[in-house]
Amino acid sequence: MFISSSSSRETKPMSPEARKKPILQFRARNTNPLKCPFVNSTVCFTLYPGSCVHLAGPSGAGKTTLANYIAGLLPRRQGIKMLRKTLGIDVEECTWDESIPIGERVGMLFQQTTLLDSLTVAGNVCVALENCPSKNNVRWSEAKVQSTIKRLLETVGLDYLRDGSKRPSELSGGMARRASLALQIAQDKRVIVLDEPFAGLDLVTAIGVAKELERLRKEKGTALLLISHEPEVVDVVMGKASKTEVLKRVSDVSRSSSSVDDSSLSTTVTLERRGSDYDYDNRYPKHPSTFGKDGRQRFILKVLDYFLYSLPLILLTFLAAGLAISMLSADILRRVDVTDTVLSIVGREIKPIIQMFTGHVESDCPPSQSYVVCTWHGKTFVLEIGPLITALLLSGRIGGSYAGEVATMQSTSQNKLLTTLGISPVMWTLLPSLAASWIASPLLTMAGTGLALEIGAYIGPLYGIGSTDRYRIELWDAIAVPLRLRGVTSWSENEGWEHGGRTLLETVYSFIDIRCTFSDSYVDALIEITTHPICFHWMKSVVFMSIIMGVAEISARHDPDLTPRGVPKVITTSVVMGSLLVIFSDWAFSQLLLKRQSH
Structure with missing residues (x-):
């Protein structure tokens, strides 16, 4: 396992103090070479606002395990014991900037695209938006919520009306990754852990997702902890290469490895997706459904x-x-x-x-x-x-x-x-x-x-x-x-509120007496009622x-x-x-x- 990093020198202007103040400092040590999945003696890095740390290494080296720990998906105490005892990893430091509330610290884009399959894409984004820790006390109108969902989906390259109405199972791999990214943007977390965000995507789609991550890092100052086996695409996220450069680099490699001209036998059929100016008036509702996001709806x-x-x-x-x-x-x-x-x-x-x-x-x-x-x-x-x-x-x-x-x-x-x-x-x-x-x-x-x-x-x-x-x-x-309770018996014997010489208070007390006619125990009264x-x-x-x-x-x-x-x-x-x-x-x-x- 090795770590490469890139800080955000190209980010929007921020004070030098804010740029230098770390969000997260992490250090893990290999305490048992026979159990530890990585051979490094230590794994350490620091995340600053707008920075990107690329956590690289072969499969099974423990990248996802460390990422899950940082994302809080492993219980702190039990997780530390499990890592130390089972994997030989001792987390010596995982220190967050204390000025950042716990709920605003970290989000995660999972290795397998993860959305709530009971909701539409718009419903998923709405849930993330309404549970954003930094906006807990903000009351938004329905129009404001929908406009924000629209903006978030368009930010990641999805169409609000067409794609927002779809269920996760109806999305392609690239669309699902973009929708997952929209959830993380809606949460406004300071750090986003990305576990193989480009796996299973074609190069063009992967670069498109990478450009969105680069823009998120530069414009919002979000720090990224990136796990990926596609170094060319990682360069796009880090701002070290443009989309054109990566495509040209891959194209050159592809041409150099081809020795036979099969142009007469091969052709490309390109299916272009309809643009966002499609007329939805007669086919789609005004807003995608978000039904199911509230507990009472479920x-x-x-x-x-x-x-x-x-x-x-x-x-x-x-x-x-x-x-x-x-x-x-x-x-x-x-x-x-x-x-x-x-x-x-x-x-x-x-x-x-x-x-x-x-x-x-x-x-x-x-x-x-x-x-x-x-x-x-x-x-x-x-x-x-x-x-x-x-x-x-x-x-x-x-x-x-x-x-x-x-x-x-x-x-x-x-x-x-x-x-x-x-x-x-x-x-x-x-x-x-x-x-x-x-x-x-x-x-x-x-x-x-x-x-x-x-x-x-x-x-x-x-x-x-x-x-x-x-x-x-x-x-x-x-x-x-009939219930064998004194109050019930008193009521039936007196035929209502007739209290026959007794005071009204005595009559009321006799009617609300829940003790049994055969016992003074309230336990027996409870058994009488429940049975x-x-x-x-x-x-x-x-x-x-x-x-x-x-x-x-x-x-x-x-x-x-x-x-x-x-x-x-x-x-x-x-x-x-x-x-x-x-x-x-x-x-x-x-x-x-x-x-x-x-x-």
């Missing part, structure tokens, strides 16, 4: 995704489960029936006595079979099966989807990009997704449970058990059981979903150097571990129910 997208796409799966599953359980329970009650025996005894022994004393008797008795079916269905689906089935399905549908999304961002350095933009990757993905899952999961559970219970209203009469209307009434009585069928149903859904999303988050971010090959493993781990923890949590909830029933 939240809305996640709610629609999680609920609408999961609803058919949930309804079909509960349709099958409701049919199976309703038919099974009705068939069992019909085969093992004690109702006829009980009714014959009542008709032979009890009815004559009632008629003798009252002069009349009810035509029939309450259908005990119907009550058993309603209680069984209500408690089975509301308390047990409903939330569990939904959670296990959503562990794959939502948990797997979220784990795959985060793992993909991890493996394509999108999370590192967010970090360099001053945005927490967890805040970007987890919070909107978790909030959306807390809404979608209970709604899906209630929709599926409601369908399964409604099926029982039609299956029972087919087996001669009760009627549809009576089923619904008894089902509601089984689900909406009420309706509350229990909602709470299990939220807790199960929190477990699923938490497991997915940990699984996806566990490996900071995840590769695309490891994404399927992350998804599988998330789904399996999430499902197992949901089953274990369901057992814990069952213990709460047992404690409630013990009272």
Whole structure:
């Protein structure tokens, strides 16, 4: 590894003191030649405003490792220990100008082009702009934001209307590098680390990107730490060679290596790109979309995704489960029936006595079979099966989807990009997704449970058990059981605010007393409330979903150097571990129910 550098003698006029004051001083020492990727005893350099340091060397020499450390992508304490223990590199100095706020110090242009694939090019630039540390307290109008995005895209040679509306996957390599550079310019960082910014680009495109970097260095005084294997293009960035000189140099080398004139067999077909004066009026919106840059926008997208796409799966599953359980329970009650025996005894022994004393008797008795079916269905689906089935399905549908999304961002350095933009990757993905899952999961559970219970209203009469209307009434009585709280009991006994001789304060206190009728313990009161069928149903859904999303988050971010090959493993781990923890949590909830029933 070796280092070449060029200071910005050609920069815009600045005071000698500002030009001489270093932004960053870096020094790393080779402490273990058997482990260290470079053979140098030390690697040291200083970055000044407008300077460019070219970090050169063969692949695997540790250039990217040092660059990631400087960019803050390796945790300071853990990173130092890892470098020293694993790679034999001791970072002796990494000193920044203390007058520069941490958030304004360094940005990074990654080796593989990294943009947020959920946003358009304009949306990516907008996110970088709105999270620029030096502009945190600046309030801009929408017109100002759009005009700034337009200026930034045109600065790097992209068209605002045409290119700004595209997704990262629709860009060519050169366009993607230019878009990534626009993000860094929007962030207004003092130092930009560029890891192989010209890799995979044709020479003309690479020189075009290099000219933008040279202009950024000269006009804005931004310091560059450049890693590249294209020394001719690096000369353009440093101002040591012009575009014409580099092209001529490469052309001369190419001609000298050619010994056969194949002009009669070869030709060049040039496709020229349409200019920026194209009429967009009937094809493009006035401004490229930036939808998805705000957390609430991502939240809305996640709610629609999680609920609408999961609803058919949930309804079909509960349709099958409701049919199976309703038919099974009705068939069992019909085969093992004690109702006829009980009714014959009542008709032979009890009815004559009632008629003798009252002069009349009810035509029939309450259908005990119907009550058993309603209680069984209500408690089975509301308390047990409903939330569990939904959670296990959503562990794959939502948990797997979220784990795959985060793992993909991890493996394509999108999370590192967010970090360099001053945005927490967890805040970007987890919070909107978790909030959306807390809404979608209970709604899906209630929709599926409601369908399964409604099926029982039609299956029972087919087996001669009760009627549809009576089923619904008894089902509601089984689900909406009264809370055994003193305040609730006081309210029902007094039929509202009638306080019968008590003072108003005493009456209000009796109504807000949340202690149980059977205990003075507030813990028992909490258990009574949380295990009420309706509350229990909602709470299990939220807790199960929190477990699923938490497991997915940990699984996806566990490996900071995840590769695309490891994404399927992350998804599988998330789904399996999430499902197992949901089953274990369901057992814990069952213990709460047992404690409630013990009272």
